[in-house]
Amino acid sequence: MENIDMKPIQWFPGHMAKTRRVIASNLKLVDAVAEVIDARVPMGSRNPEIDSLTAGKPRILLMNKCDLADQNATSIWINYFRNRGISAIPVDCKSGKGLNKLMPTLTNDVLRELMEKRSKNHMTGMPVRLMVLGIPNVGKSSLINRLAGSKRAEVGDRPGVTRTKQWVKIENSNAELLDMPGVLWHKFDDQSVALKLAFTGAIKDDILDTETLAMKLLLFLAEKYPDSLTTRYKIEISGQETGLELLEKVGRKRGMIISGGEVNTERASITVLDEFRGGKLGRITLELPEKRG
Ligand code: G4P
Numbered sequence: 001m002e003n004i005d006m007k008p009i010q011w012f013p014g015h016m017a018k019t020r021r022v023i024a025s026n027l028k029l030v031d032a033v034a035e036v037i038d039a040r041v042p043m044g045s046r047n048p049e050i051d052s053l054t055a056g057k058p059r060i061l062l063m064n065k066c067d068l069a070d071q072n073a074t075s076i077w078i079n080y081f082r083n084r085g086i087s088a089i090p091v092d093c094k095s096g097k098g099l100n101k102l103m104p105t106l107t108n109d110v111l112r113e114l115m116e117k118r119s120k121n122h123m124t125g126m127p128v129r130l131m132v133l134g135i136p137n138v139g140k141s142s143l144i145n146r147l148a149g150s151k152r153a154e155v156g157d158r159p160g161v162t163r164t165k166q167w168v169k170i171e172n173s174n175a176e177l178l179d180m181p182g183v184l185w186h187k188f189d190d191q192s193v194a195l196k197l198a199f200t201g202a203i204k205d206d207i208l209d210t211e212t213l214a215m216k217l218l219l220f221l222a223e224k225y226p227d228s229l230t231t232r233y234k235i236e237i238s239g240q241e242t243g244l245e246l247l248e249k250v251g252r253k254r255g256m257i258i259s260g261g262e263v264n265t266e267r268a269s270i271t272v273l274d275e276f277r278g279g280k281l282g283r284i285t286l287e288l289p290e291k292r293g
Contacts, residue, residue: 016185023053023182026131030178032058032111034102036134036143039069039090040200041286042077044193047135047184054133058110059086064139066090066098070225073285080289093142102147103173106130127174129167132181137202140181144168147177196286201277214269215243217276220286222246228281247272 027033033054038045042063061081066074074090081088087109091098106128107115118124132140149171166179186197197203199217208216219242221229226237235249244265251257251268258264275281 030129030131034060034130034132036062036064036138036140038138039063039066041196044196060110061088063090064093067092068279070283070285093139093146096146127176129176131178135186210269214272218246219243232281
């Protein structure tokens with residue numbers, strides 16, 4: 001994606017050191033980490049620090065919002081992670097789809113050694129304990145609420161765990177979840193990552209004005225998913241349009257005209273971004289693994 005001028009964003013950097021400490025101390029209490037990422041931006045929605053922070057702790061990647069992502073791209077990403085020794089499963093925490101794979105993947109794959117050890121030592125009754133980690137807005141709370149179920153059962157304080165920490169039982173399983181996700185703010189070394197996260201709404205629109213953001217998104221869609229635009233907006237695309245021309249086409253089709261016959265590009269931008277975020281343009285993934293060499 002082309003280079004663009006964006007205001008540098010600072011995401012509560014002062015909290016980071018404390019966050020790291022809290023996560024590190026909570027890690028001692030769990031058997032595995034469930035890292036939640038956005039299936040539309042699988043790399044960009046991972047905080048690179050998670051690797052070092054959770055080093056040595058078994059981990060499962062939950063590719064959330066898979067209902068909004070391109071299924072082919074999701075399969076490519078799952079293979080990509082598998083080839084790097086990471087188990088990833090697609091989930092949709094809004095409907096709960098895919099979450100039935102969580103416990104089997106944990107016990108048969110991610111935590112297999114631990115399970116075998118517990119079985120040998122007649123400790124199979126011991127609950128599997130998990131902690132949820134991820135950047136803001138990827139669906140951590142939705143995941144915890146889904147897993148805890150409607151009859152949310154809180155587990156009493158454990159020795160060594162401070163009173164404020166709550167464990168919730170994962171419905172229909174012998175597993176418990178720390179009812180407090182670890183939130184890792186993203187570092188934006190790369191502007192294109194910030195841009196993709198801004199498309200999804202995960203970071204505030206104020207890094208770019210709404211119109212520039214919508215134009216960048218339209219250019220991406222016209223190149224990678226032209227059908228999403230022709231089907232939704234009934235516009236024709238040659239592939240040569242500028243972002244502004246695309247935006248004007250959408251606005252005109254939607255009758256967003258202001259005095260003088262000009263297109264109200266601000267309204268058109270809001271429409272494009274809202275409809276993309278709501279999945280109305282179809283299932284779209286914003287990045288694929290980089291090809292090596
Ligand atoms: P966080 O704790 O990681 O910050 O994320 P949270 O669960 O609050 O989810 C952020 C937004 O993403 C919420 O939408 C939530 O409904 C939505 N979401 C979570 N998981 C999924 C999913 O698998 N698919 C889809 N399509 N959306 C998902 P919101 O607009 O902030 O709130 P609302 O729509 O729930 O009112």
